[in-house]
Amino acid sequence: MPNTYPAERRLAASIAAHESWAATEDRSARTAPARRALDAKFLEQAGGDPKRAESLRSAYFKRLALKSAQSRRRAREATEAAAAAEAELRAIGGGCQ
Template sequence: MATDAERRLAASIAAHQSWAATADRAARTAPARRALYDKFLAQADGDPRRAEHLRKAYFQRLALKSARARRRARELTDEATEAEAELTSGGGSVA
C-alpha cells in the first residue's frame, strides 16, 4: 500500500508527464478559464463589468489568504528556530 507521500509524488509525476505532452497549454486550459468566466458572469446576472469586479475580488481574496498563510508559516518557522536556539543555548542538544 502506498503512503500519502508516495501517492502525491506519483500524481505529481503524472501531471508533469501530461503537461510535457501538451503542445498548446492555452488551448488545454481554455475550457476551465471559460467556465470560471461564465461563473462570474452568471453571478453578475450577465453584466460583464460586474463579472470583472467579481473576478478581481475572487483573486484578491486568494492573494490575501496566500499572504496570511505565508506569514503564519514564517511565524511558525521563527518560533521553531527560537525554540531550537533556546534548547541549544541551555546546554542541551538537538539531535
Template sequence: MEALMPASSIRRLAAQSAAHESWARTENWPARTAPARAAFEAKFLEQADGDPVRAASLRKAYYMRLALKSAKARAQRRLADVEQRLQSHEGGDAA
C-alpha cells in the first residue's frame, strides 16, 4: 500500500500523527505555546518601534490580509466549482 502513496504523503501523515501524539501528552497547552505567542507579538512591537498602539494596528492589518487572502481563495474555489458544474451540464465531460 505504501508503494502507491507518494513519499511526501507518507512523511506528512507520519508527522501529523507524531504531532497529535505530542499534543495528547501535553498537559498545559497555553504554557507550551507561550514562547511562540510572545515571539509573534514581539515581532509586531519591533516593527512598531516599541509603540504598543502601532503594534496592535500592525497585528490587525496582518490578520486582515490573511482574511482577504482566505476570501479570495474561497471565491476562486467557488468559481472553479461553478465552472466545473457548467461544463458537466454542457456535456464537457462526455467522451
C-alpha cells in the first residue's frame, strides 16, 4: 500500500534518491544528457549564438543564486523573529520553559 503521508513520501523519495546516487559509478555520465539539454535550451533561446547563450546561462544561474540568497535571508529573519518572540514570552513569564 503506497504511503499517503506527504512527509513520509518525501523521506522515502529522498532515501531512494540517495541509494540511486550511491549506486552510480559515473555521476558525470549520468547527468550529461540533462546538461546537454540545458545547453541546447540556452542556445535555442539565443538564436544559435554561443556568446548570447553563455550570457543567458550566466543570467539563469545568477538568478538562482539571488533567489537562494533571498530565501536564506528570509529564513534567518524568521528564525530571529521567533527567537525574539520566545525571549519576550519568557521575560513576561509565559511560553516554553
